[in-house]
Amino acid sequence: MTYKIDVTKFPELVSQFSDFQVDESHLEYLDGKLHTLWGLGRNLVLVWVAHERAIDALIIPHYTLSEFAAQNRVDDDDPLSMIYGADERSDRSKNVLEDVISGPKQVDDVEFSHLCKLLDGQRHHIELPFAPGVDVPFVMIETLIKRYSISYVEDRAVALFDIVGFSLLSALDQVTQLNSLAYSLNSAYAKMLNNDIEISFARSTTGDGFYIWNRDRNIQANVNLYHFMHLVLADNAIARSKSAPNTTPQLRGCFHIGGHYEFYQSEGLNPTVYSYIVGDVTIELARMADRALPGQILVGDFWVNMPDWEHGMVIKIDTVQFIEKAQETLSNLKGLVLSGDHIESIKCYLSGERLEDDSFGISRFQLADKHGRLRNVYNAKVNIYRRGSGPIYLGLQTSDLGDFEIVQKEFVKPVAEMTYD
Numbered sequence: 001m002t003y004k005i006d007v008t009k010f011p012e013l014v015s016q017f018s019d020f021q022v023d024e025s026h027l028e029y030l031d032g033k034l035h036t037l038w039g040l041g042r043n044l045v046l047v048w049v050a051h052e053r054a055i056d057a058l059i060i061p062h063y064t065l066s067e068f069a070a071q072n073r074v075d076d077d078d079p080l081s082m083i084y085g086a087d088e089r090s091d092r093s094k095n096v097l098e099d100v101i102s103g104p105k106q107v108d109d110v111e112f113s114h115l116c117k118l119l120d121g122q123r124h125h126i127e128l129p130f131a132p133g134v135d136v137p138f139v140m141i142e143t144l145i146k147r148y149s150i151s152y153v154e155d156r157a158v159a160l161f162d163i164v165g166f167s168l169l170s171a172l173d174q175v176t177q178l179n180s181l182a183y184s185l186n187s188a189y190a191k192m193l194n195n196d197i198e199i200s201f202a203r204s205t206t207g208d209g210f211y212i213w214n215r216d217r218n219i220q221a222n223v224n225l226y227h228f229m230h231l232v233l234a235d236n237a238i239a240r241s242k243s244a245p246n247t248t249p250q251l252r253g254c255f256h257i258g259g260h261y262e263f264y265q266s267e268g269l270n271p272t273v274y275s276y277i278v279g280d281v282t283i284e285l286a287r288m289a290d291r292a293l294p295g296q297i298l299v300g301d302f303w304v305n306m307p308d309w310e311h312g313m314v315i316k317i318d319t320v321q322f323i324e325k326a327q328e329t330l331s332n333l334k335g336l337v338l339s340g341d342h343i344e345s346i347k348c349y350l351s352g353e354r355l356e357d358d359s360f361g362i363s364r365f366q367l368a369d370k371h372g373r374l375r376n377v378y379n380a381k382v383n384i385y386r387r388g389s390g391p392i393y394l395g396l397q398t399s400d401l402g403d404f405e406i407v408q409k410e411f412v413k414p415v416a417e418m419t420y421d
Contacts, residue, residue, distance in 0.1 A: 005031040050132040060121040102152040155304040157222035160285040163249040166208035177249040188231035219306040252292040256300030287369040297395040301376035341386040366407040
């Protein structure tokens with residue numbers, strides 16, 4: 001059976017069809033050529049360069065990147081190892097790879113040739129029945145090629161919903177609770193769309209929960225993801241109050257921003273149309289969830305660059321500033337309906353101890369995971385006030401954290417100003 005992509009099921013391509021008038025057969029032709037080079041998942045397309053009616057693609061076995069990094073870790077005979085040290089040499093090789101796969105897949109011929117030599121890759125010339133950049137926009141070719149490649153994202157916001165006690169449930173109860181959580185995700189997604197909040201969320205399962213991220217990368221997209229987490233937890237809380245035992249999960253919610261690799265797994269003989277993520281940010285979230293109490297919301301300690309399209313600049317923003325930004329935009333959720341009741345207001349904040357002037361500070365907690373590695377987190381609270389019904393309180397108060405296993409706690413003074421680059 002001849003392979004043929006169904007572009008109507010590829011979300012990144014579908015979103016671009018409204019902007020460009022493109023002959024789908026052109027995409028199908030190129031995708032078929034890439035599928036052959038992909039070799040059932042043995043290879044990946046690292047970069048590509050455009051020509052008048054053709055492209056060149058740099059094809060390497062999927063293990064080449066790991067071998068390149070490993071070679072630079074163990075090559076003690078390299079004089080650079082004596083100058084910089086083995087650890088720094090390993091970091092430099094890792095940075096080289098991350099710089100390549102975090103950038104655009106489309107490069108110029110100089111960069112293409114350099115990477116061919118560096119990774120001993122093969123240049124494959126693909127003749128096309130159309131002109132790249134004319135008949136098919138470069139951005140659509142880039143989107144198609146990413147499906148056969150791997151990318152590194154430095155500053156992605158990701159939320160983790162983890163079901164408490166999942167492994168102790170019967171198989172039937174596990175399925176029931178996963179379905180309940182999936183419904184809460186879909187319900188929250190529909191509510192945001194109905195409120196004209198632009199989102200492009202993706203998800204992957206952890207086995208006992210879900211990772212959720214926004215395909216868009218900017219400060220508003222990250223804030224929208226945080227708000228999305230509020231709505232999912234609220235929908236779940238309402239469902240738990242009305243359901244029979246073991247049908248609706250109790251959740252831990254974790255949120256963090258960091259780096260990860262993004263790729264498309266094989267499904268049958270083809271790459272999936274939905275991407276998967278793995279890397280530092282997912283590892284941090286998993287370790288946070290291991291220490292979180294039932295019903296707790298944890299936010300990681302980050303300080304990252306975020307594009308701010310509204311002001312046309314890049315913001316260097318930390319966790320405290322991010323939560324303040326999220327609070328400023330909560331008015332966007334006003335009027336949403338939860339279980340038949342309209343939201344009048346929402347308050348989200350990081351918890352802390354009461355100060356002498358009766359205000360509240362912010363506490364930062366240091367956790368140790370099962371490997372003894374340390375990380376900082378914040379305890380988050382969300383209060384949702386509804387018209388006609390009582391408020392919904394999400395997360396745990398400071399007074400509820402007696403069983404929260406921490407190494408130490410410190411006071412963090414809120415920072416009001418953001419750094420612009």
